[in-house]
Amino acid sequence: MDPNPVDIDLYAEIPYQSTAIAETHPHHLAALGRLFGLQSAPSTSCRVLELGCGSGGNLIPMAWYLPASEFVGVELSPAPVAKAQQTIAALGLTNVEVRQGNILCLGAELGQFDYIIAHGVYSWVPEDVRRALLALCRVALQPHGIGYISYNTLPGWRIRNMLRDMLRHHARGIESPSQQITAARALLALLEPVVEKSQDPYARALRQDLKRLREADDGYLYHEYLESNNEPLLFTSFVADAQRHGLTYLCDTSLHTMFPSGLSAEAQAVLEPVDNFLEQEQYLDFLSNRTFRQSLLCHAEREPLRELDLERLDGLSCYAQLAPTQKLNLRRVQAEHFVSPQGPRCAVKHPLTKAALSVLEASYPNALAFADLLIRSQVMVEQAGGSRFAAEVNNLRYELLDLFGRSLIGLSVAPTESAVPDLCRPRASGLARQECNDGCVTSVWHRELQLDTLSAHLLGLLDGSRTVDDLSQALLTEIKTGQLSVPGARGANRTPSLPEVRANIERLLRVFARQGVLCDNDLRD
Numbered sequence: 001m002d003p004n005p006v007d008i009d010l011y012a013e014i015p016y017q018s019t020a021i022a023e024t025h026p027h028h029l030a031a032l033g034r035l036f037g038l039q040s041a042p043s044t045s046c047r048v049l050e051l052g053c054g055s056g057g058n059l060i061p062m063a064w065y066l067p068a069s070e071f072v073g074v075e076l077s078p079a080p081v082a083k084a085q086q087t088i089a090a091l092g093l094t095n096v097e098v099r100q101g102n103i104l105c106l107g108a109e110l111g112q113f114d115y116i117i118a119h120g121v122y123s124w125v126p127e128d129v130r131r132a133l134l135a136l137c138r139v140a141l142q143p144h145g146i147g148y149i150s151y152n153t154l155p156g157w158r159i160r161n162m163l164r165d166m167l168r169h170h171a172r173g174i175e176s177p178s179q180q181i182t183a184a185r186a187l188l189a190l191l192e193p194v195v196e197k198s199q200d201p202y203a204r205a206l207r208q209d210l211k212r213l214r215e216a217d218d219g220y221l222y223h224e225y226l227e228s229n230n231e232p233l234l235f236t237s238f239v240a241d242a243q244r245h246g247l248t249y250l251c252d253t254s255l256h257t258m259f260p261s262g263l264s265a266e267a268q269a270v271l272e273p274v275d276n277f278l279e280q281e282q283y284l285d286f287l288s289n290r291t292f293r294q295s296l297l298c299h300a301e302r303e304p305l306r307e308l309d310l311e312r313l314d315g316l317s318c319y320a321q322l323a324p325t326q327k328l329n330l331r332r333v334q335a336e337h338f339v340s341p342q343g344p345r346c347a348v349k350h351p352l353t354k355a356a357l358s359v360l361e362a363s364y365p366n367a368l369a370f371a372d373l374l375i376r377s378q379v380m381v382e383q384a385g386g387s388r389f390a391a392e393v394n395n396l397r398y399e400l401l402d403l404f405g406r407s408l409i410g411l412s413v414a415p416t417e418s419a420v421p422d423l424c425r426p427r428a429s430g431l432a433r434q435e436c437n438d439g440c441v442t443s444v445w446h447r448e449l450q451l452d453t454l455s456a457h458l459l460g461l462l463d464g465s466r467t468v469d470d471l472s473q474a475l476l477t478e479i480k481t482g483q484l485s486v487p488g489a490r491g492a493n494r495t496p497s498l499p500e501v502r503a504n505i506e507r508l509l510r511v512f513a514r515q516g517v518l519c520d521n522d523l524r525d
């Protein structure tokens with residue numbers, strides 16, 4: 001028996017956390033389009049449609065940061081639609097609309113869009129909705145438009161489905177979704193010790209998934225493992241479905257999955273006889289046991305350029321937040337390490353690229369046009385005594401594209417310049433003050449920033465009326481009266497001193513400013 005009666009609004013019962021998905025952002029889609037030869041619309045003036053947009057956690061921040069672009073979200077479930085509409089009204093946004101609707105009933109009347117996004121929808125809806133989604137992309141995408149569709153894939157989901165089958169079996173006959181979750185968690189807790197130490201291949205296959213699910217939120221557990229619709233598919237089946245609707249595969253949102261580096265000789269031998277690029281990607285999925293894809297589609301008539309020409313980077317702009325871990329040597333080709341605030345590290349060899357990353361780090365969050373970045377990097381390399389490397393532009397292009405492929409730098413179709421925020425009486429953007437109540441904010445480059453209690457509370461106070469001294473006093477009072485706890489404070493009863501609170505606030509303000517969540521007091525929120 002299917003545990004889920006179809007007449008329940010499951011997304012109202014068990015909400016799915018709606019947050020910013022960086023890979024769906026039009027600046028990222030536009031840059032990928034340009035790399036593959038499409039004349040994709042700049043994110044600063046485009047029309048975006050998001051299907052199954054939930055409560056707008058992805059769409060609304062885009063609309064906030066791109067006031068000259070237009071955004072339409074369609075969502076079946078009324079509860080998230082109401083939440084999205086409340087947020088839009090609270091922010092006073094006029095360039096975004098979220099309406100209740102069914103993908104099955106949408107068509108050309110919506111108008112034409114430069115980007116259509118469907119994140120977490122395709123595998124999670126019945127087949128007729130999947131077909132309608134692709135048909136809608138065909139009728140509603142501009143000639144150079146790009147569709148983003150994410151879906152669960154085979155073969156990776158074969159292993160996950162073992163656990164899904166068990167959990168659905170265990171929850172059979174239970175009507176309430178929240179009670180199904182309770183039952184599923186109980187089974188997970190019983191299974192984990194069984195497989196914990198076993199070297200049996202079956203136990204090893206289950207172990208990782210069990211741990212992941214223990215840490216997952218209820219929305220994820222329910223909608224991936226308990227709900228009736230979860231149809232993983234082979235990449236080539238997805239591409240064939242798209243082709244039947246007049247669409248062609250453009251690329252993946254993460255280029256390193258298309259052009260992987262560091263494959264073993266044995267893995268390369270698997271790929272060698274495969275001459276079709278689509279089949280190559282399919283075999284890469286087999287090799288990596290891939291579970292999820294974020295694929296971009298365009299009209300079949302476009303015939304994207306499949307070879308990545310390094311010089312296409314010259315028409316784009318770059319941004320990055322990678323700090324060197326040591327003093328850079330710009331006079332030698334030697335690997336040196338950079339680290340991103342999220343943790344991932346990378347090694348870069350060529351002096352021009354090392355200089356470029358330093359320039360980008362100092363300019364963040366601004367994106368610099370490639371030509372501008374090149375000149376500044378060349379000057380830096382020359383001043384450091386590495387003149388003979390200043391002309392090695394192809395090495396720079398190659399290393400930057402590799403970093404982009406691994407999501408370590410970002411590309412956009414145009415340079416950007418953020419206003420310098422006032423740090424004397426700092427003011428958080430209206431979006432940040434709205435989002436901080438949910439414990440995270442969206443950065444100007446559409447990254448989700450997790451907030452601890454102190455930073456969330458601080459953001460809420462940043463209305464432009466308080467100096468750093470005022471903020472320090474206010475927070476210290478709240479800490480002393482127990483209204484606010486300081487994360488990570490050492491010593492059970494130790495209250496931080498005023499200078500410590502102030503230093504913490506100044507550090508957080510610098511982080512907020514770099515992420516674009518503070519605004520200039522003279523401009524709009």
Ligand SMILES: C[S@@+](CC[C@H](N)C(=O)[O-])C[C@H]1O[C@@H](n2cnc3c(N)ncnc32)[C@H](O)[C@@H]1O
Binds near residue numbers: 017051075103104125
């Ligand atoms: C897994 S959730 C993903 C939500 C959101 N895109 C995200 O990633 O956070 C799938 C969403 O698609 C919506 N949905 C399902 N079928 C739909 C349909 N036929 N028309 C419109 N939305 C639909 C659901 O209500 C749900 O909000």
